[in-house]
Amino acid sequence: xAGVTQTPRYLIKTRGQQVTLxxxxxxxxxxxxxxxxxxxxxxxxxxxxxxxxxRNKGNFPGRFSGRQFSNSRSEMNVSTLELGDSALYLCASVxxxxxxxxxxxxxxxxxxxx
Amino acid sequence: GESVGLHxxxxxxxxxxxxxxxxxxxxxxxDYFIWYKQESGKGPQFIIDIRSNMDxxxxxxxxxxxxxxxxxxxxQIAATQPGDSAVYFCAVGFGNEKLxxxxxxxxxxxx
Numbered sequence: 001x002a003g004v005t006q007t008p009r010y011l012i013k014t015r016g017q018q019v020t021l022x023x024x025x026x027x028x029x030x031x032x033x034x035x036x037x038x039x040x041x042x043x044x045x046x047x048x049x050x051x052x053x054x055r056n057k058g059n060f061p062g063r064f065s066g067r068q069f070s071n072s073r074s075e076m077n078v079s080t081l082e083l084g085d086s087a088l089y090l091c092a093s094v095x096x097x098x099x100x101x102x103x104x105x106x107x108x109x110x111x112x113x114x
Numbered sequence: 115g116e117s118v119g120l121h122x123x124x125x126x127x128x129x130x131x132x133x134x135x136x137x138x139x140x141x142x143x144x145d146y147f148i149w150y151k152q153e154s155g156k157g158p159q160f161i162i163d164i165r166s167n168m169d170x171x172x173x174x175x176x177x178x179x180x181x182x183x184x185x186x187x188x189x190q191i192a193a194t195q196p197g198d199s200a201v202y203f204c205a206v207g208f209g210n211e212k213l214x215x216x217x218x219x220x221x222x223x224x225x
Contacts, residue, residue, distance in 0.1 A: 058212070099165065107157050
């Protein structure tokens with residue numbers, strides 16, 4: 001099976017712009033979770049989508065949004081970029097739920113905001 | 115909510131020696147614990163997990179120890195190899211809550 005595919009790998013944006021990141025989960029997985037990874041904060045949960053519906057949401061401002069398509073591919077969008085949004089954004093293909101949850105991560109999109 | 119911390123941000127170990135990476139958590143009701151390995155330029159990769167009804171679990175060259183009394187989790191890597199160089203972090207789960215991740219320990223293997 002192919003793994004989790006995230007595009008693009010790298011992005012450079014300036015403050016105030018908006019960005020869209022894409023994730024294709026493992027074939028057959030219907031759930032996708034997004035995480036923000038920074039050196040100081042580690043992995044912070046953004047949101048989770050299951051069958052095109054947001055199932056869980058982390059503690060991030062409304063500038064961060066996402067969606068999932070019928071083929072399970074997911075996108076996340078960040079509007080009005082701030083310097084602090086610079087981070088590695090990871091998508092995980094999710095199997096199971098709760099303590100049976102298994103996360104399979106993509107290689108991430110490295111976003112730099114100048 | 116849960117908070118997860120690692121004891122050392124960096125650790126250097128001689129090739130062939132054993133490594134021990136530690137993690138502390140705050141919620142005594144946490145019932146699921148996972149260790150991930152993240153190599154440079156890649157996403158985190160599952161290594162091993164353990165549930166709260168166990169205190170030790172072994173994999174290939176790795177052992178996870180869970181001490182629920184002091185809310186402490188450790189990952190032991192036996193006979194470290196250059197390919198073990200990576201960032202290691204733990205994740206802690208409770209019920210259907212999302213996993214809480216630690217910030218990671220960067221393990222460097224000295225040849």
